[in-house]
Amino acid sequence: MMSLGGQASDTPKNGGLSRIQERNRSLILDAALSEFSRKGFSGATVERIAAEAGMSKSNLLYYFSSKEAIYKATLAHILEVWLAPLKTLDPGGEPARELAAYIRQKIEMSATFPEASRLFANEVMQGAPQILPILEGDLRRLVSEKSRVIQDWIDAGKMRQVDPVQLIFMIWATTQHYADFSIQIRALTGKDLSDPVFFKETETSITTLILNGVGLTAPGNDD
Amino acid sequence: MMSLGGQASDTPKNGGLSRIQERNRSLILDAALSEFSRKGFSGATVERIAAEAGMSKSNLLYYFSSKEAIYKATLAHILEVWLAPLKTLDPGGEPARELAAYIRQKIEMSATFPEASRLFANEVMQGAPQILPILEGDLRRLVSEKSRVIQDWIDAGKMRQVDPVQLIFMIWATTQHYADFSIQIRALTGKDLSDPVFFKETETSITTLILNGVGLTAPGNDD
DNA sequence: GTGTAATTTGACCAAATGGTCAAGATGCAA
DNA sequence: TTGCATCTTGACCATTTGGTCAAATTACAC
Numbered sequence: 001m002m003s004l005g006g007q008a009s010d011t012p013k014n015g016g017l018s019r020i021q022e023r024n025r026s027l028i029l030d031a032a033l034s035e036f037s038r039k040g041f042s043g044a045t046v047e048r049i050a051a052e053a054g055m056s057k058s059n060l061l062y063y064f065s066s067k068e069a070i071y072k073a074t075l076a077h078i079l080e081v082w083l084a085p086l087k088t089l090d091p092g093g094e095p096a097r098e099l100a101a102y103i104r105q106k107i108e109m110s111a112t113f114p115e116a117s118r119l120f121a122n123e124v125m126q127g128a129p130q131i132l133p134i135l136e137g138d139l140r141r142l143v144s145e146k147s148r149v150i151q152d153w154i155d156a157g158k159m160r161q162v163d164p165v166q167l168i169f170m171i172w173a174t175t176q177h178y179a180d181f182s183i184q185i186r187a188l189t190g191k192d193l194s195d196p197v198f199f200k201e202t203e204t205s206i207t208t209l210i211l212n213g214v215g216l217t218a219p220g221n222d223d
Numbered sequence: 224m225m226s227l228g229g230q231a232s233d234t235p236k237n238g239g240l241s242r243i244q245e246r247n248r249s250l251i252l253d254a255a256l257s258e259f260s261r262k263g264f265s266g267a268t269v270e271r272i273a274a275e276a277g278m279s280k281s282n283l284l285y286y287f288s289s290k291e292a293i294y295k296a297t298l299a300h301i302l303e304v305w306l307a308p309l310k311t312l313d314p315g316g317e318p319a320r321e322l323a324a325y326i327r328q329k330i331e332m333s334a335t336f337p338e339a340s341r342l343f344a345n346e347v348m349q350g351a352p353q354i355l356p357i358l359e360g361d362l363r364r365l366v367s368e369k370s371r372v373i374q375d376w377i378d379a380g381k382m383r384q385v386d387p388v389q390l391i392f393m394i395w396a397t398t399q400h401y402a403d404f405s406i407q408i409r410a411l412t413g414k415d416l417s418d419p420v421f422f423k424e425t426e427t428s429i430t431t432l433i434l435n436g437v438g439l440t441a442p443g444n445d446d
Numbered sequence: 447g448t449g450t451a452a453t454t455t456g457a458c459c460a461a462a463t464g465g466t467c468a469a470g471a472t473g474c475a476a
Numbered sequence: 477t478t479g480c481a482t483c484t485t486g487a488c489c490a491t492t493t494g495g496t497c498a499a500a501t502t503a504c505a506c
Binding site: 243244278281 | 452
C-alpha cells in the first residue's frame with residue numbers, strides 16, 4: 001500500500017481492527033469517495049460524508065482525526081487499484097495484444113470506478129498536494145520501466161517509432177476522459193460507458209486508433 | 224457570446240461600460256480565472272479573487288453581485304475561445320491538413336490557456352452545473368455538424384472508418400490532458416508544454432498517432 | 447469650483463463548517 | 477450480572493466566508 005505520509009495513527013489497537021472498526025472505516029471510505037469525487041476536497045463536507053456513511057459527524061471523527069485524514073485515506077485506498085493495470089504490461093508479450101489489454105483494462109476502470117478517476121483528476125488538477133511525492137517517486141519509476149518495455153518493442157521493429165511516455169499519456173488521456181468527462185459525453189451522445197454498446201464502441205475506437213497509430217493491428221478479441 | 228442564463232444585469236448603464244468598469248471587470252475576470260482554475264468553485268474565495276485583482280472584496284461585489292455571478296462570467300468569458308478551434312474545421316479542406324491544424328490549435332490552447340482548460344474540466348467534473356445547457360445545445364449542434372464533415376471524408380474514401388464523435392473526443396482528451404494534468408506530466412517528465420521542445424514533441428506525437436490512426440499521413444509542417 | 451453620480455471601503459452580520467469534549471450507550475470478557 | 481473498553485452522540489466553539497450597508501472618496505459634466 002502506497003504511503004501518503006500519514007502522521008496520526010487513527011488505529012487504536014494497531015494491526016487488527018475490530019469488526020465494528022472494519023465496517024465503519026469501509027463505510028466512511030465509500031462515502032468519502034462519493035463525496036470527494038463529486039465535490040472536490042474543498043466542496044466536500046464532513047457532515048455529508050458522515051450522513052452518507054450513516055453515522056454522526058462526531059463518530060466519523062472518531063475514526064479519522066480530520067477531513068484531510070479521510071481524504072488521504074481515500075486517495076491511498078484508490079491509488080493502488082488505479083495504477084495496477086500499467087504494471088501488467090508484459091515485456092514478453094506481443095505489443096498489439098499487450099497494448100490492447102492495457103487499454104481495455106483502463107477503459108474498464110473508467111467504467112467501473114469513474115469516481116476514482118474523478119477523485120484522482122481533481123487531486124492532480126489542484127496541484128497534487130497529497131500525491132505529488134508518489135507521482136515523482138513510484139509512478140515515475142513505473143512509467144520509466146514500462147517505457148523501456150515499449151522502447152524495446154520499437155527497437156525490435158515490432159511497432160512504429162513513437163515516444164513511449166507520450167504513448168502512455170495518450171492512453172491515459174483517452175481512457176480516463178470517458179470517466180472524468182462523462183457528463184459532457186452524456187450531454188453530447190446521450191450515452192456513457194455504463195451502456196454496454198457504447199462501452200464496446202469506445203473500446204474499439206480507442207484501441208483501433210492507437211494501435212493503428214503505432215503501426216499495429218488490433219488482435220482478434222475473444223470475450 | 225454564449226449566454227449562461229444570467230439573471231442580474233450587473234451592468235448599471237447597459238451597453239457601454241465606463242473606462243473604470245471595463246478595467247476592473249477585466250481585472251476581476253483574470254483573477255477569477257486564476258483562482259477558480261486552481262481551487263475550483265468551492266475552494267475559491269471572493270476575498271482572494273479581490274486581492275489578486277487589487278481591490279477590496281466589497282468593491283468586487285459592486286461589480287459582480289455574487290461569487291456565482293463571477294464564476295458564470297468567467298466561464299462565459301472562456302467558453303467562446305475554448306470552443307473556437309473546432310469551428311475552423313473546413314469541409315472543403317484535406318482531412319490530414321484539417322485535422323492536423325485542429326490538433327495544433329487545441330495543443331496551442333492547452334499551452335496558452337491551461338487555466339481555462341482546468342476551469343472547464345472542473346466545471347464538467349462537478350456535473351456541469353452551469354454549462355450543461357450549453358453542452359446539450361450549442362456544443363452538441365457543433366459536434367454534430369463537424370461529425371458530418373468527418374463522416375463525409377470517410378464516405379469519400381479519404382480516411383479510414385472511425386466514429387467521428389469518438390475521434391473528436393480523442394482529440395479533446397489527448398490535447399487537454401497536457402493542460403489539466405500538467406502537474407503530473409511535470410512530475411513524470413520534468414517538462415510541460417511551456418517548454419518549446421516538449422511542445423513540439425507532443426504535437427508531433429499526438430498528430431502522428433491520430434492521423435496514422437485514421438489512415439492519414441501528417442502533412443509537412445511549415446512553421 | 448460645484449454638485450451629482452459613480453466608485454471604494456471598513457465594519458458588520460449570518461450561515462456554514464471543521465473540530466472538541468464530556469457524557470451516555472453499547473459490546474463483551476469474566 | 478458486573479466492569480471496563482469501545483463506540484456514539486449532541487452540545488458547543490472558533491474560524492471562515494459570502495454578502496450587506498452606510499459612509500467616505502473620487503471622477504466628471506457643467
